[in-house]
Amino acid sequence: METNKSEIRLMKGNEALAEAAIRAGLDAYFGYPITPQSEVLEYLTLEIPKRRGIVLQAESEVASINMIYGAAGAGARVMTSSSSPGMSLMQEGISYIAAAELPCLLVNVVRGGPGLGTIQPSQGDYFQATKGGGHGDYRLIVLAPSSVQEMCDFVFDGFKLAEKYRNPTLILSDGALGQMMEKVEFPGDGSLPHQIPAWATTGKKGRERNFITSLHMEPERMEEINLHLQRKYKEIEENEVRYETFEIDDAEIVLVAFGLPARICQKTVELARAKGIKAGLVRPITLFPFPKKIISDLSKKIDRFLVVELNAGQMVEDVMLAANGNCPVHFKGRMGGMLIQPEEVLEEIEKIVEESLTLNAGQE
Amino acid sequence: MPEEMLIDEMQCVYQKPGTLTDEYMHYCPGCGHAVAHKILMEVVEEMGLQEDIIGVAPVGCSVFAYNYMNIDMQEAAHGRASAVATGIKRVRPDKFVFSYQGDGDLAAIGTAETIHTINRGENILIVFINNGIYGMTGGQMAPTSLFGQKTSTSPYGRDVAHNGYPLKITELIAHLPGAYYVTRQAVHTPNTVRKFKKALNNAFEYQKLNKGTCFIEVVSNCPSGWKMTPKETLTYIEEKMLPEYPLGDIKVPTQNKN
Amino acid sequence: MIKGTVLINSETCKGCELCIVACPQDSLSLSQKINLRGYRYVELSQDNCTGCTNCAIVCPDAVITVYRQSKQNYKKAV
CATH class of the missing domain: 3.40.50.920 (Rossmann fold)
Known part of the structure; x- marks a missing residue:
């Protein structure tokens, strides 16, 4: 498919997000079906084999977030998406990703809860999204789109921010935005170049070994890591506020x-x-x-x-x-x-x- | 010292592999993990894989493996090593990837990831250290703990009616079509170590073929968890562990239909 | 018999004694001395090592380096 130039299409929010991810140079997507965001996985499994990248349906959200951890650690541009209950399952992995400072894009197409709840739209995951979500002191960068166009644009912004700060970025959408159709303008391919970062685990050819970890047994070291993270979040607060x-x-x-x-x-x-x-x-x-x-x-x-x-x-x-x-x-x-x-x-x-x-x- | 003179005339026939770092290992005296680390790194050195391999070590005693193995590595959450390894291998298919997991990790909390990774036939090596106990948390019952085995959470011995059976996950996953090479080895005697090394060699050779998952179980010990001296663990392995977990190949490539 | 010997890094030895069990020549024993980490370490106590490497192979902490007389030297000596 010709995607070198920008293009205007009428699309569902979830599909626009998936299309945007491919155009943003997505290397790999790992995910698990859940309503109301399954179109993301469906769209990618249809399109990626014809274009570029890896898409894999995992056995659970727990597995998909850990595949994200592995692939992000190996320096790939990666994304997963889910909806509320699935995001709850991912929280441990997200905490590890935040601690290991791996860039990745997460998408929560929020549905009503608590529990199994409903498949209708909700914003009930605001606390989970903005206050960390899993264990420990960490933050995600959280973008909240309000149109299908922003479902597209924030994919690009999300990858940029994630890679700039080595921090997971979350797009907090909702079931209505994921399902509704609007006009959306996509940029062409290649507008967001990506290089494998120097810290990635790609085999230690010609350099010292790299390792990805979130484990620091010495309390002095663990506090140092925490202070470093907090300084980073402060920097994000100073530079990246949008409204x-x-x-x-x-x-x-x-x-x-x-x-x-x-x-x-x-x-x-x-x-x-x-x-x-x-x-x-x-x-x-x-x-x-x-x-x-x-x-x-x-x-x-x-x-x-x-x-x-x-x-x-x-x-x-x-x-x-x-x-x-x-x-x-x-x-x-x-x-x-x-x-x-x-x-x-x-x-x-x-x-x-x-x-x-x-x-x-x-x-x- | 006459020794020194002698050494001058002799050739070095065994030394610590250069693929191990100089870090002092935190493992307890006599721990099989350390032997397995060393042999794994010997094979990586001898096969020239050091610059093209990525390892994954999840929560458990071996979570610190990245301190000792002088290769690129990722720590993983408890149970998720094979998912992490999947993520790495999918985006770096030209690299060698292995996970190094304990029994609690692979056969309890990570059972789903283990089975589905192998069922997809991910082209990775899974090294599974089975010492029948949770070492890192202080000697609790593992899915592979033996009948009657006393641990800190089965203080009266593992009771099948209450705790179920020792999980022979290696036999279980061998049935999966995605499993290309499945073998059970040990590291408690010079001979078993040599066979384990051969199995690692095979596994990395097979990984080049992209035919599926290689899986090596290592029946190992845990002197601290078993509350034994390292020497006593050797007898326990022979008399108790090996009858339940017999050594040898469970699935070799000639048995594969493709 | 081919002659061998071992060098033992006594500071990283944890005294687990697995090498002593593995040695077919009973060449190794546990020292009465302790290292800086508080372990009694292994030492070569008999001059009958053949350099078979069994001790080093099972050593968890890779503290043993093994040397062996080359076949040429062996022939010369014989």
Whole structure:
């Protein structure tokens, strides 16, 4: 297939992500089927034999993440994808990968939980994604797409960040984004060159041996490694924060939402403004590093935040930390696979505004 | 010292392989792991593989193997060595890849990875050290612990009704079409060591053919875990381990249909 | 008989005695002295080594280097 030049196609989010991975120079994909992301594995098993790379259906998510560890350690550009329960199974391996500082791209097309849950979209894995997820003090770089185009673009960004920082990057998508179809523009092949890094285990030809490990029995050494990791995460926080804003200049109430709900909230802002409510929106694109500064700055000049998520309230905690008590932080969520409607969010805004007016009236 | 004079007139017929580092091994006195490491590295040296081989050592006593083997290596999570080795071999198919796993790793927590790696016929070598006990965690029962064997978690002896049977995973995986060469060896006597070395030679030769997984079980000892002197473990291996885990080839390439 | 000898790195020997069992000539024994790590180490106690390498082969810690009279030297001596 001719993929040397850029191309516009109508595609499902999962398939766009898979196509983007091939164009981004993916060397190997290891994965296990799980709804609602099986299209990634299906697409790659169809396309990779015709193009370039390795694709292998593993016996479990546990095996696939450890294949990723091996292949990333051997210097390949690698990716795996799964959905919530499968990501839970991978957490031990991800912790090893983060500790051994291996670059790789992980994709979680989140479904409703806990437990086996549902195959419908959710954002219930925010904590797992942004606070480490497995054991030990580590962080993933987390990108949250809100369109099929970003399902493509963040594959490139994800590989770049992973390789720049020798850290796993996670694309935190959701079941709706994975399944919905939109127009997407792909870059041509070869836009993201890749070289085998000097630290990779490729056979010690002409150099000292390399080894990949996360084991450090001496506490002094283990603390040193931890401090090194924390310095790296700090550097990522300083350099890689990404977010988008909408109508925040004169906003009195600012919505904070990531992923698909951010698009829903953009509609809400328009509805609210039509009713004379000065609403705005902040959409964190990187969930780690979290855009603390914009939240902090806004908290000093707006009346309140309303955080909207498809969970019981997870990112809201990071918004509260960043707002640091400067203004109230409200929350509206839906769970278990339910999407939220723009009107539902608008109702919540109106309720909050009403309550605050009553409260203010009471105080006077 | 007359010895020195003599040495001048003699030739060196055995020395530590250059493929082992100078690191002092952490293994307990008399541990079979150390013998297996040394022989493996002898074969790597003699076959000239040092610059083209990648090893994987998972959690267990041998997780520190990368300190001793002077080759590229990856540590792996408990049970996942063969998955890690799969990942390496798939992206570096022109390199030699082996995993070096203990019985808890390969036959308990990693059983699924072991079976599926071999069932895919990954072109790697799996070295399986079977000493019937968990050494690193302090002598707990392993899937391969013998009937009646006393360990820290089978203090009254392994009871089949309660703990099940010693798992003969080597016989089990030999049935898989992806297994190309399956053999059970030992390292407790000069003769068994020589045979183990031959088996390693075979396995690396076969890996060049890309015909499937080679699997070498090594019936080994654990003096500390068994609470015996190294010398006593030799008798235990002969009298207890080998009747349950008889040595010899279980599947050789001539038996393969392809 | 072909003559051999061994050099033992007494500092890395752990005194496991597996070489003593493996030696067909009973040439090796455990020293009364201890090394820096606190192990009694193995030493050549009889001058009857044939350089068969059995001791070195089973030595877990690769502490034994084995030397053997070459066949030419052996013939000369005979």
